[in-house]
Amino acid sequence: MPRTIVINPPGRLPLPSRRELxxxxxxxxxxxxxxxxxxxRQTALxxxxxxxxxxxxxxxxxIVFGGIASLPSDGVPYFVFSFAGMLCWTLFSGxxxxxxxxxVSNQALVSKVFFPRVLVPLSxxxxxxxxxxxxxxxxxxxxxxxxxxxxxPLLALPFxxxxxxxxxxxxxxxxxxxxxxxxxxxxxxxxxxxxLLYASPLAYSLSAVGDDIRWLFDLNPLTWLLEGFRWSxxxxxxxxxxxxxxAVVTSVGVFIGGMLVFSKMERGFADVI
Numbered sequence: 011m012p013r014t015i016v017i018n019p020p021g022r023l024p025l026p027s028r029r030e031l032x033x034x035x036x037x038x039x040x041x042x043x044x045x046x047x048x049x050x051r052q053t054a055l056x057x058x059x060x061x062x063x064x065x066x067x068x069x070x071x072x073i074v075f076g077g078i079a080s081l082p083s084d085g086v087p088y089f090v091f092s093f094a095g096m097l098c099w100t101l102f103s104g105x106x107x108x109x110x111x112x113x114v115s116n117q118a119l120v121s122k123v124f125f126p127r128v129l130v131p132l133s134x135x136x137x138x139x140x141x142x143x144x145x146x147x148x149x150x151x152x153x154x155x156x157x158x159x160x161x162x163p164l165l166a167l168p169f170x171x172x173x174x175x176x177x178x179x180x181x182x183x184x185x186x187x188x189x190x191x192x193x194x195x196x197x198x199x200x201x202x203x204x205x206l207l208y209a210s211p212l213a214y215s216l217s218a219v220g221d222d223i224r225w226l227f228d229l230n231p232l233t234w235l236l237e238g239f240r241w242s243x244x245x246x247x248x249x250x251x252x253x254x255x256x257a258v259v260t261s262v263g264v265f266i267g268g269m270l271v272f273s274k275m276e277r278g279f280a281d282v283i
Contacts, residue, residue: 042136068093071213095212098239108134109182131186160245167242176261180268187275
C-alpha cells in the first residue's frame with residue numbers, strides 16, 4: 011500500500027522534521043561519499059593530501075612562531091602543539107568550506123528533486139570527518155613518539171569534536187543558504203576563515219597573548235574549543251568552567267540558528283538558484 015506524505019505549513023520555528031531527516035539518511039550518506047570520491051579523484055597523492063596539508067601547516071607554524079618568534083608552546087614540542095591545533099581547525103574550516111557552496115554546486119538536484127535539502131550541506135561533515143580521522147592517526151603516532159599521554163582528559167575528546175561539528179555546521183548551513191541568493195558569500199567565507207585562523211590561538215599558545223588584548227581571545231569561541239582540544243590531546247591546562255559552558259551554549263545556539271536561517275530561506279531556493 012503506497013504511503014501518503016502530508017506536507018504541512020511551517021510552524022513558528024521552521025525546523026526540519028526529524029522523521030523526514032531519518033528517512034532520508036541514505037541521501038546524507040550518498041552525498042558524503044560522493045564528495046569524498048570527487049575530492050581525491052585523479053590526484054597523484056590521493057588521501058595523502060589529508061596528511062600533507064596539516065603537516066605542512068604545522069611545520070610552517072613551528073618555524074615562524076616557534077623558531078623565529080620564539081613563542082611558548084606550554085612545554086610541548088612546537089610541532090606537536092601546532093598539529094593538535096590544526097586538527098581542530100581542519101574540522102572546523104573543512105565543514106564550512108565544503109558546506110557553503112554545496113547547494114549552488116548541486117543546483118540541478120536542489121531545483122528538481124524533492125528531499126530534505128538541509129542534508130546537502132550537512133553531508134560535508136562525513137567527508138571532513140574522514141580527513142580528520144586519517145590525520146588523527148598521525149597525531150596518535152606523534153604522541154607515542156614524544157611520550158605525551160594526556161590521561162583521562164582524552165575521554166573528553168569526542169565531546170570537543172561534537173562541539174566543533176555543531177559550531178561549523180551551523181555556520182555552514184547559514185552560509186550555504188545565503189550563497190543561493192548572495193554569491194558574494196563565496197568570497198567572504200575564505201577571507202573570514204583566513205582572518206579567524208590568525209585571530210585564534212591555533213599556531214601559538216594563549217599564554218603568549220598580552221593581558222591588554224586577552225579579552226578579545228576570550229570572546230572567540232574557537233579559543234575555548236582549541237583549549238579543550240589541547241587539554242584532551244596534550245594534557246595541557248583544563249579550560250575554565252565558564253569556557254566549557256560557553257562552548258556548549260554557543261555551539262548548540264549557532265547550530266540551531268543556522269538551521270533556522272536555512273529553513274526560512276529554503277522555500278525560495280528553487281526560484282533563485
